[in-house]
Amino acid sequence: MPTSKRLSHSVSENGLQRCRNSGRGSRISLVFLLFLFILAPLLFLAGRTVHAPASTAFVQRRQVLEPDQHQVPDQKGALNLFNEQMLDWKEQPAVQQLKSMLTKEIIDSIIASRDEFGPWSLDSFRRNHGSSSWKIYGLDSSINSNVTAEDEIKTTLGAQLQISLDTFENDTSIHVYPSKDKGDKDKSVEHELLDSPAKLARRQLRQKRREKRVKELIQQDNETLLKLENDAIERSKFVDSAILGKYSIWRRDNDNENSDSTIRLMRDQMIMAKVYSFIAKSKNNHKLYLELLNRLKESQRALGEANADGELPHNAPEKIKIMGQTLSKSREELYDCRAIAERFRLMLQSAEEQVRGLKKQSTFLSQLAAKTIPKGIHCLSMRLTIAYHLLHPEKREFPRSENLENPNLFHYAIFSDNVLAASVVVNSTVMNAKEAEKHVFHLVTDKLNFGAMKMWFLLNPPGKATIHVENVVEFKWLNSSYCPVLRQLESAAMREYYFRADQHTSLSAGSSNLKYRNPKYLSMLNHLRFYLPQVYPKLDKILFLDDDIVVQKDLTRLWSINLKGNVNGAVETCGQSFHRFDKYLNFSNPHIARNFDPNACGWAYGMNIFDLKEWKKRDITGIYHKWQNMNEDRVLWKLGTLPPGLLTFYRLTYPLDKSWHVLGLGYNPSIDRSEMDNAAVIHYNGNMKPWLELAVTKYRAYWSKYIKADHPDIRNCSLGH
Numbered sequence: 001m002p003t004s005k006r007l008s009h010s011v012s013e014n015g016l017q018r019c020r021n022s023g024r025g026s027r028i029s030l031v032f033l034l035f036l037f038i039l040a041p042l043l044f045l046a047g048r049t050v051h052a053p054a055s056t057a058f059v060q061r062r063q064v065l066e067p068d069q070h071q072v073p074d075q076k077g078a079l080n081l082f083n084e085q086m087l088d089w090k091e092q093p094a095v096q097q098l099k100s101m102l103t104k105e106i107i108d109s110i111i112a113s114r115d116e117f118g119p120w121s122l123d124s125f126r127r128n129h130g131s132s133s134w135k136i137y138g139l140d141s142s143i144n145s146n147v148t149a150e151d152e153i154k155t156t157l158g159a160q161l162q163i164s165l166d167t168f169e170n171d172t173s174i175h176v177y178p179s180k181d182k183g184d185k186d187k188s189v190e191h192e193l194l195d196s197p198a199k200l201a202r203r204q205l206r207q208k209r210r211e212k213r214v215k216e217l218i219q220q221d222n223e224t225l226l227k228l229e230n231d232a233i234e235r236s237k238f239v240d241s242a243i244l245g246k247y248s249i250w251r252r253d254n255d256n257e258n259s260d261s262t263i264r265l266m267r268d269q270m271i272m273a274k275v276y277s278f279i280a281k282s283k284n285n286h287k288l289y290l291e292l293l294n295r296l297k298e299s300q301r302a303l304g305e306a307n308a309d310g311e312l313p314h315n316a317p318e319k320i321k322i323m324g325q326t327l328s329k330s331r332e333e334l335y336d337c338r339a340i341a342e343r344f345r346l347m348l349q350s351a352e353e354q355v356r357g358l359k360k361q362s363t364f365l366s367q368l369a370a371k372t373i374p375k376g377i378h379c380l381s382m383r384l385t386i387a388y389h390l391l392h393p394e395k396r397e398f399p400r401s402e403n404l405e406n407p408n409l410f411h412y413a414i415f416s417d418n419v420l421a422a423s424v425v426v427n428s429t430v431m432n433a434k435e436a437e438k439h440v441f442h443l444v445t446d447k448l449n450f451g452a453m454k455m456w457f458l459l460n461p462p463g464k465a466t467i468h469v470e471n472v473v474e475f476k477w478l479n480s481s482y483c484p485v486l487r488q489l490e491s492a493a494m495r496e497y498y499f500r501a502d503q504h505t506s507l508s509a510g511s512s513n514l515k516y517r518n519p520k521y522l523s524m525l526n527h528l529r530f531y532l533p534q535v536y537p538k539l540d541k542i543l544f545l546d547d548d549i550v551v552q553k554d555l556t557r558l559w560s561i562n563l564k565g566n567v568n569g570a571v572e573t574c575g576q577s578f579h580r581f582d583k584y585l586n587f588s589n590p591h592i593a594r595n596f597d598p599n600a601c602g603w604a605y606g607m608n609i610f611d612l613k614e615w616k617k618r619d620i621t622g623i624y625h626k627w628q629n630m631n632e633d634r635v636l637w638k639l640g641t642l643p644p645g646l647l648t649f650y651r652l653t654y655p656l657d658k659s660w661h662v663l664g665l666g667y668n669p670s671i672d673r674s675e676m677d678n679a680a681v682i683h684y685n686g687n688m689k690p691w692l693e694l695a696v697t698k699y700r701a702y703w704s705k706y707i708k709a710d711h712p713d714i715r716n717c718s719l720g721h
Contacts, residue, residue: 261309262309262312262316262317262320263303263306263307263308263309263312265320266299266302266303266316266319266320266323267303269299269320269323269324269327270296270299270300270303270323271347272327273292273295273296273299273323273326273327273330274296274347275340275343275344275347276288276292276327276330276331276334277289277292277293277296278343279334279336279339279340279343280292280330280334282339283334285333285334288329288330288333288334291326292326292330295322295323295326298319298322298323299319299320299323302315302316302319303316366687366694367687369687369692369693369694370687370689370692370694373418374691374692374693376717376718376719377418377419377420377691377717377719379716379717379718380419380420380452380713380714380717380719381419381449381452382452383452383713383716383717384419384451384452384453384455384456384459384713385449385451385452385455387455387459388451388452388454388455388458389451391455391458395458396454396458398457398458398461398466398467398468398469399461399466400466401466401468403440403466404440404442404466404468405536405538405539406440407538407539407540407541409438409439409440409466410438410439410440410543410555410556410559411440411442411536411539411541411542411543412429412439412440412441412442412542412543412544412545413442413444413529413532413535413536413542413543413544413545414426414441414442414443414444414545414546414547415443415444415445415472415525415526415528415529415547416443416444416445416453416525416547417445417446417448417449417523417525418449418547418691419449419452419453419456420691420707420719421547421548421689421691422443422445422453422456422547423456423457423460423706423707423708424550424703424706424707425545425546425547425549425550425551426441426443426457426462426465426467427462427706427708428550428551428552428706429441429545429551429555430462430463430465431706432551432552432553432554432555433465433554433555433556434554434556435556436462436463436464436465437464437465438556439465439466440465440466440467440468441462441465441466441467441468442468442470442535442536442542443457443467443468443469443470444469444470444471444472444525444528444535445469445470445471445472445525446471446472446473446523446525447471447472447473450469450471453469454469457469460708460711472524472525472528475534475535477534478524478528478531478534483524483527484625484628484629484632485524485527485628486524488628488632491632526641527641529544529605529641529645530620530621530624530641530644530645530648531621532544532610532612532615533612533615533616533621534621536612539612540611540612540613541559541609541610541611541612542609542610542612543555543558543559543607543608543609543610544605544607544608544609544610545606545607545681546605546606546607546683546685548606548666548683548684548685548689548690549606549607549681549682549683549684550681550682550684550702550703550706551680551681552677552679552680552681552682552702553679553680555680555681558609558656558660559609561609561654561656563609563611563614563654564654565614566611566614566652566653566654567610567611567614567615567618567620567649567652567653568603568608568609568610568649568652568653568654569608569609569610569611569653569654569656570603570604570605570607570608570609570653570654570655570656570661571603571604571607571655571656571657571658571660571661571663572601572602572603572604572655572658573601573602573603573604573663574601574602579601579602580598580599580600580601580602581596581597581598581599581600581602581646582598582599583602584602584637584642584643584646585598585636585637585643585646585647586635586636586637589635589636591630591636592636595650596647596650600646600650601655602642602646603646603649603653603655604661604663604683604685605641605642605645606661606663606681606683606685607660607661607680607681607683609656618652620648620649620652623647623648624644624648627644627647627648628644631644659678659679659680660679660680660681661679661680661681661683662675662676662679662681662682662683663683663685664683664685664686665682665683665684665685665686665688665690665696665699665702666683666684666685666686666687666688666689666696667685667686667687667688668686669696669698671699676699676702682702684699684703690702690703690704691703707719
């Protein structure tokens with residue numbers, strides 16, 4: 001029985017005894033009894049409530065360790081409710097302030113993890129969630145102390161735990177009763193301090209594992225970033241920016257980061273002088289405005305066309321000093337942060353407009369350069385044409401004409417109007433062939449270059465290989481009644497689209513569509529690839545080669561590849577979403593959308609092995625005519641031969657290994673050198689053809705080594721270098 005109850009019981013017995021013995025002082029005894037039974041418990045409860053907020057841990061510990069078996073349940077519930085209200089009243093302002101400072105993500109994390117991890121901190125949240133946006137500043141700035149907030153929390157908890165354990169060891173009257181209600185809202189840090197040592201050890205072990213895992217992930221991220229940086233550095237070593245240096249003044253600026261520090265300073269001064277002159281004029285400070293203009297002109301004259309510090313005149317440092325003094329005076333008199341920012345914004349917008357205009361002009365000029373014939377090649381063609389017409393007719397025929405229709409030999413089809421390019425294709429193929437006598441080259445050119453093409457190979461026969469040159473106009477069956485492209489050329493709309501002289505009034509206008517207006521896309525030499533069985537009716541297989549490729553290995557293994565019933569053997573070019581059907585075809589048209597997959601992988605012309613037997617069986621030329629007729633108004637695709645090729649050979653193309661055909665040497669300066677060296681064929685597809693000045697310098701050697709530089713016509717036309 002509790003002490004208070006024993007005391008009240010004894011007092012009541014004594015009072016009754018006095019009443020029985022003397023019968024006097026009944027009123028005093030009655031008041032005394034009322035005080036003991038009513039007022040004393042109330043005072044006891046009030047005093048306990050006052051001390052509860054100051055010793056919450058003690059009260060909770062007493063409630064856990066010394067449960068009152070005789071306490072009335074209602075009274076106990078009222079007491080707990082009163083304590084919770086007092087705690088809520090004190091915690092509410094702090095909680096409201098925290099909610100205004102923390103995001104919902106942090107609050108949810110506190111609620112979700114407080115039971116498992118105990119006392120919660122922003123450090124633990126940052127460590128467990130690993131967001132890159134959570135950064136702690138100032139941890140390294142402390143000189144006198146290296147202790148973090150997390151260390152202090154661990155130290156405090158350890159001290160509290162030690163106190164609790166000491167109390168357990170010294171107080172043998174304390175008995176711990178396990179809690180049956182796991183969802184009790186009165187759990188707190190003090191409850192966790194009473195955990196068993198085994199549980200605390202497991203918790204520390206889990207924490208160490210988490211920290212170890214975080215360190216491993218950070219180390220892996222650092223290693224990955226380092227690897228990516230090293231790979232990028234290695235790739236950049238193979239990028240030759242020499243060709244870009246011809247058109248950009250910034251290339252040489254970046255050769256040495258310290259080589260142009262003076263030039264950079266002068267340019268910065270000139271920019272600030274322009275800004276301050278604008279502000280001076282707006283504030284009617286004409287004297288300072290004129291001074292800034294004079295200094296600006298002097299700096300511009302001193303800078304001139306210099307791209308390195310060594311190219312500056314000797315008086316450049318003096319000009320920099322004078323300009324610096326003027327800028328200092330301007331800053332003292334005119335400095336206005338808002339006005340300067342506004343002026344910089346206007347200058348940036350103006351520079352962006354100029355860049356866009358220059359990009360359009362660059363696109364126009366590059367397209368123009370790509371479709372023109374260099375002077376040296378034109379010179380070579382003219383010289384060879386004259387020599388051909390001076391040649392006796394009996395000497396104009398090639399030897400070994402009996403090999404032209406032998407299906408057991410290796411036949412090549414090359415359609416070109418470029419004598420020099422065609423010679424490189426033939427020479428590179430023969431020089432890398434194991435059995436040159438088994439190779440037969442079928443060249444087709446236009447009427448203008450027929451004499452030159454034939455004369456070149458008469459003067460420079462390809463060793464033991466067989467060669468034959470034909471004129472496309474001699475194919476009488478190739479007329480407008482049979483060929484859709486020739487028929488479309490007769491329409492007025494097509495002629496106006498291609499040949500109208502006043503299409504644009506400026507270089508920048510319409511440059512994005514210029515490549516589609518290139519007349520080469522209407523040349524029959526370009527579309528002749530869809531008529532191979534008609535041109536070579538007695539052949540079973542033929543290898544088609546573009547005139548902008550170089551052969552580096554023996555290609556005879558291509559004839560032994562099993563195409564598995566397909567017509568076309570080609571290297572696919574798709575990578576992720578690049579070079580898939582939706583890049584070339586108009587899938588908003590129902591004819592395209594119903595019959596083709598927009599994610600189907602594209603492939604490349606340039607080196608294609610064709611099974612002419614399967615071609616005839618599937619009527620490939622008829623399929624090509626069908627789609628070409630439907631595209632008369634250019635609603636299915638833009639012009640060219642690859643889009644109709646994708647449609648014609650859809651699901652009839654066998655993918656070859658990528659090492660057979662490496663593309664991109666005409667536009668991509670970052671192709672891996674080992675990939676090019678291991679390729680059987682390299683392809684200069686794009687505008688930067690190897691015979692143009694636009695060519696990527698480091699790729700040109702692969703092509704130029706197959707030119708006969710000692711040939712008199714090559715030397716006379718300046719093509720050997």
